[in-house]
Amino acid sequence: MHKPVEITVYGAEQICASCVHSPSSKDTYEWLQAALKRKYPNQPFSINYVDIFQPPEDKKKKEYARKIIEExxxxxxITIEDHWVAEGNPHLKKICSEMEKYGYRSQ
Incomplete structure (x- = not known):
């Protein structure tokens, strides 16, 4: 593994209209963070939450937030290293598969 990957969860306080019975974006972020820490202990990564209606000044993150709203x-x-990995209710297996491309190994 070369460097810790950056995982970003884009969402909003309000639950997506198409996801009425799914967890909130913030709940998904917290679940994903805990699940990945258990799956890849002692393998550092960063995970961030971005509110699509109040994105940070980062140009790339603002662009992703705008795209989510407009489209x-x-x-x-969920993105890993700015690569779109999941949309809606994510599957951990797909996210882990992407992380393993960066050298992460399940323990």
Whole structure:
């Protein structure tokens, strides 16, 4: 593994209209953070939450937030190293598969 990957969870306080019975974006962020820490202990990564209606000044994050809103995508949207990995209710297996491309190994 070269450097810790950056995982970003894009979402909003309000649950997506298409995801009425799914967890909130913030709940998904917290669940994903805990699950990945258990799956990849002692393998550092950063995970951040971005509110799509109040994104940070980072140009790339603002652009992703704008795209999610304009294209009416199902959120949360999860990226790893700015690569779109999941939309809506994410599957841990798909996220882990992407992390393993960066050298992470399940323990």
């Amino acid at each position: 009416d995508l199902v959120y949360p949207v």
